[in-house]
Amino acid sequence: GIQVEQSPPDLILQEGANSTLRCNFSDSVNNLQWFHQNPWGQLINLFYIPSGTKQNGRLSATTVATERYSLLYISSSQTTDSGVYFCAVISGGSYIPTFGRGTSLIVHP
Amino acid sequence: EAGVTQSPTHLIKTRGQQVTLRCSPISGHTSVYWYQQALGLGLQFLLWYDEGEERNRGNFPPRFSGRQFPNYSSELNVNALELEDSALYLCASSHTEGRGPETQYFGPGTRLLVL
Structure with missing residues (x-):
């Protein structure tokens, strides 16, 4: 099946900094989504x-x-941006999203 | 428009017990996906229901099962609970078009602790 790799795995920023998160995938995709999972577990x-x-x-x-x-670019980061960012793709006719392992972001005030 | 809802929010069970988790999709969505997220890990696909039928399942034992009702709500059942079943169980709903689900919307999840 398709492989999804996210980088970096962890990121620590000071409030106001910019960041770039990357998602690489091993095959062509029909569908790609970015999600933010907040500290309470909700995926947005x-x-x-x-x-x-x-x-x-x-x-x-x-x-x-x-x-x-x-x-995924985050500019002027805020503490509320903290959490885990996931990339999910669908390839071919599988209809099943494959998620990357995520990038854990901590933004300090 | 109401989002995806899940119940209960938290649950504590003991080994060997059975549990039922519930999910109501966004109005108009016919697809429901279930995922397991163990602590500190990514999302593992469990089950996909669309139009009342099970369309696909992930690499989980048969004691994980579920169903989708005519109103498109869904239940996830886990029998003979094991300690490693402790996790956040997430439900997502979507439209499903020819190229797969367009956008998945997630519920708040059910946190299951097995003692």
């Missing part, structure tokens, strides 16, 4: 982005499907 949709670029406030994402990677 950030982007549905199988290709192209999207922006939502301080967050933006770019997926280059031909090169099999996606990037």
